[in-house]
Amino acid sequence: MQTGGLLGSGRSADVFAIDDHWVLRRYRDGGDVSAEAAVMAYLAEHEYPVPRLRNPASAGGSTAPRTDLVMQRLHGPSMLQALLKGMLTAEEAGAGLAGLLHRLHSVPARVSDDPVDRILHLDLHPDNVMLTSDGLMVIDWRNTQEGPPGLDWGMSALILAQVAVGNTALATPARAVLASLLAHLDPAISLGSTDSGCLAEARKRRAADPSMSESETHLLDEAVELILELTPSRP
Ligand SMILES: Nc1ncnc2c1ncn2[C@@H]1O[C@H](COP(=O)(O)OP(=O)(O)O)[C@@H](O)[C@H]1O
Ligand SMILES: [Mg+2]
Structure with missing residues (x-):
């Protein structure tokens, strides 16, 4: 497909402008976008703020591996850029992330029958949120799975x-x-402790993530301690 310039490049994908309305997202390592395309199409139907797919009808309908996804081009900075430029305060960023998690977990699961399970993003951080004229939009659904909302929080x-x-x-x-995110933690969610519950599971997953450097992995214990310290205590 003929594409324009490189718009962005994350840990796993390159994103090219096709025109003013569409971008092509392509995995460098040959990852398959079918699963995330199906989730994005489903979330868009439920009015969750994700980029629209150009061809949602084919999402999840093909068994062939696909490395490319064509989706709505979003205009605006990432939440991280906005924060660093002073367009957004840290309190607003944390509240924004909390609102996006809360909204996501209010959408019914797509495949799981477990009443606790919801669609999880599992990589929702300020560089995967874009500030657009339509509000905050969530990108980068590579890690999406269904499971308990606490794992997403x-x-x-942890990130x-x-x-x-x-x-x-x-x-x-x-x-x-982080302090703001945790101050807005959904009251129904328990993160657990160092050894058990959602935070411990999140730690395990981060430790197993091959895209993390050794120096990042070393910080996990201290990171877990900081989260427990900043989590508001509940009666
Ligand atoms: N729909 C989009 N519209 C405009 N830019 C995008 C869009 N999706 C991604 N980008 C840009 O590409 C970058 C990488 O995309 P992302 O999906 O986060 O890939 P990665 O998995 O590599 O992090 C983003 O940080 C953003 O700058
Ligand atoms: Mg990303």
Whole structure:
């Protein structure tokens, strides 16, 4: 397919402009987009803020591996860029992420019969949210699965906490966004403790993530401690 310039490049995919309305997202490692395409089409039907697919009818309908996804081009900065430019406060960013998680978990599961399960994003952090004129939109559904909502909260918190306990310039804003996210934690959610529950499961998954560097993995214990410290205690 003829494409225009590279719009963005994350850990696993390159995103090219097709025109003003559409982008092509392509996995560099040959990953298959079928599962996430089916989830994105379903979420769009439920009015969740995801980019529209150009061809939603074929989402999940083909068994052939597909590395390419054509979707609505979003215009605007990522939540991370907006935060760093001062267009958004850390409190607003954390509240925004919490709102997106809460909304996502209010959509009925697509495949699971377990009444607890919902669609989870499992990588919802400020670089996977874009600020558009239609509000916040969630991209990068590569890790999506169904499961208990607490796992999604645990993953988002852990991603922020790993940055917060690191020694990059993003540590301070990440800590403030994390504090805000946890202040808005859905009262129905329990993250568990160091050893059990959703946060422990999130830690296990992050530790097994091959895209994480060794220095990032080393920060996991400290990150879990920070989350437990910042989680508001409930009566
Ligand atoms: N629908 C879109 N419209 C405009 N830009 C996008 C869109 N989707 C992704 N991008 C850009 O491409 C980057 C990488 O996309 P993403 O889906 O997050 O891939 P990765 O899995 O590699 O992180 C994003 O940070 C963003 O800048
Ligand atoms: Mg991404």
